[in-house]
Amino acid sequence: MSNHYHIPVLLQPCINGLAINPDGVYVDLTFGGGGHSKEILKHLSAKGKLFSFDQDEDAKANIPEGETRLTFIPHNFRYIKNYLKLYGITQVDGILGDLGVSSHQFDKGERGFSIRFEAELDMRMNQKSELTAKKVINTYELQKLTNMFREYGEVDNAYKLAHLIIEARLNGSIDTTEQFKDAIKNCTPKFEESRYLAKVYQAIRIEVNQEMEALKECLTACVDLLKPNAHLVIMSYHSLEDRLVKNLIKTGNIEGKEEKDIVFGSVTKYFKSLTNKPIVPNAEEIARNSRARSAKLRIAAKI
Numbered sequence: 001m002s003n004h005y006h007i008p009v010l011l012q013p014c015i016n017g018l019a020i021n022p023d024g025v026y027v028d029l030t031f032g033g034g035g036h037s038k039e040i041l042k043h044l045s046a047k048g049k050l051f052s053f054d055q056d057e058d059a060k061a062n063i064p065e066g067e068t069r070l071t072f073i074p075h076n077f078r079y080i081k082n083y084l085k086l087y088g089i090t091q092v093d094g095i096l097g098d099l100g101v102s103s104h105q106f107d108k109g110e111r112g113f114s115i116r117f118e119a120e121l122d123m124r125m126n127q128k129s130e131l132t133a134k135k136v137i138n139t140y141e142l143q144k145l146t147n148m149f150r151e152y153g154e155v156d157n158a159y160k161l162a163h164l165i166i167e168a169r170l171n172g173s174i175d176t177t178e179q180f181k182d183a184i185k186n187c188t189p190k191f192e193e194s195r196y197l198a199k200v201y202q203a204i205r206i207e208v209n210q211e212m213e214a215l216k217e218c219l220t221a222c223v224d225l226l227k228p229n230a231h232l233v234i235m236s237y238h239s240l241e242d243r244l245v246k247n248l249i250k251t252g253n254i255e256g257k258e259e260k261d262i263v264f265g266s267v268t269k270y271f272k273s274l275t276n277k278p279i280v281p282n283a284e285e286i287a288r289n290s291r292a293r294s295a296k297l298r299i300a301a302k303i
Helices: 011-018 035-042 057-062 077-086 103-107 133-139 142-153 158-171 177-183 193-208 211-225 239-251 283-288
Strands: 025-028 049-053 070-073 092-098 226-236 271-273 296-302
Touching: 011 035, 011 092, 011 226, 011 296, 025 035, 035 049, 035 092, 049 077, 077 211, 092 211, 133 158, 133 193, 142 158, 142 193, 158 177, 193 211, 211 226, 211 239, 226 239, 239 271, 239 296
Parallel strands: 025 049, 025 092, 049 070, 092 226
Antiparallel strands: 226 296, 271 296
């Protein structure tokens, strides 16, 4: 497993949060560099099982050789229920999800995830997917672009940004990082370029990978998959993700709608939150790994 591929964030709190039963069945929703999976395996007996998902082809290089307790599933975690069913698994003892983009994806310039590199606009986590950042930027109409930047990036001047993109592509396709940055330079705030572009890129990445839809489907499936007393451990990196996780823990659904017992009128509870406030990295971890700074970890036990 590569130590450079991705440094696992809040590793020990995640493992503590799972409260691992050595003979249990666990799921790592985002295998990446294998850091969290490797640590889970240390706590499992010969009878224990770990199923790790990752749709990125590059992640396969980090699968440990000869590890029979680990089953790697090269697909998006939105299909968690279907793929576990293929292996005869209908309920598990714990689910861990680190929803962040791996350092490897940011640092591999040709993948197009980072504003630091001149590269073709791509941003696909699943490199077999047809939807790329280039396709989004060059084909989406004004309102769709505006909504994307406003909703997924919380960009203040979303309409102006979308309008500049529409204007720029009249002169030719916007294919690369530098072409894109040049196209939108008139609405990029001075002295805050990096922060602004990070939000813009986040919005495009979420759209390209259908991240919110995938997370909604996965979290909804987790409710049925977790055994009573099993733990859900989810680490998010922006408010859109964190809101869904918070809603699920509070109400058992991603919309945050409380369900009431028809007879008694009491609120139906699906989870007991084990973190009143999300766990966040300390200054030492952030200094060691700057990408940990926006992480929020929530832990809950299935009732």
